[in-house]
Amino acid sequence: MGFEVSDRTCVGLVDPDDHSTVAAKFDAAVPHMETALRLEPNNADFHLVYATLLQRIGRNDDAAVHFEAATRLKPNSVEAHYSYAAFLAGVGKNDEYISELRRVLQLRSDYPYAELQLADALFAKGNLQEAESHYLTALRTDPKLTVAYNNLGKVYLTQGQISQAVVQFSEALRLNPEYKEAEENLQTAKAADAQLFPAARR
Numbered sequence: 001m002g003f004e005v006s007d008r009t010c011v012g013l014v015d016p017d018d019h020s021t022v023a024a025k026f027d028a029a030v031p032h033m034e035t036a037l038r039l040e041p042n043n044a045d046f047h048l049v050y051a052t053l054l055q056r057i058g059r060n061d062d063a064a065v066h067f068e069a070a071t072r073l074k075p076n077s078v079e080a081h082y083s084y085a086a087f088l089a090g091v092g093k094n095d096e097y098i099s100e101l102r103r104v105l106q107l108r109s110d111y112p113y114a115e116l117q118l119a120d121a122l123f124a125k126g127n128l129q130e131a132e133s134h135y136l137t138a139l140r141t142d143p144k145l146t147v148a149y150n151n152l153g154k155v156y157l158t159q160g161q162i163s164q165a166v167v168q169f170s171e172a173l174r175l176n177p178e179y180k181e182a183e184e185n186l187q188t189a190k191a192a193d194a195q196l197f198p199a200a201r202r
Helices: 007-011 019-039 044-056 060-073 078-090 094-107 112-124 128-141 146-159 162-175 180-196
Strands: none
Touching: 019 044, 044 060, 044 078, 060 078, 078 094, 078 112, 094 112, 112 128, 112 146, 128 146, 146 162, 146 180, 162 180
């Protein structure tokens, strides 16, 4: 009979607001996961759960080993690759983060949040054309993904495509009138447009 482990088993029934007990409960879960992995060392799900646990208690070097094991043992798992990508982002390994997100999208093409995160990472690296492509793909999959309109607008603004930027910021605000960043970006874009074409604004 296999050793059964779930997220509840390994992290305990933790009240997220009771911060004084969280670290102790995570620490106490470590031996249970170590036992599970001794019994089933090739169980990708166990490696993934253990990696997440180790990450939560700050053992990032150890967590990386088990995230890698999970993706190696279960190479077609969207969950394993997406979880590993999130870990890599958290530890500042941006190139590896981008690679894992690409793998996620190879496995599941209709994943707008992964598209959005990949676009954001590419935008941060200055890869504007590819970022634009992934924002557009995210919006085709989920036309109500408000943040994607705002961030696509920032791409266009950076590229000097002011009218396109105005369209994207305006759509973000239409979907969410309380979106302050989009409102500020729209004002910036309109100001830039007025400077570029002052005669047309008279």
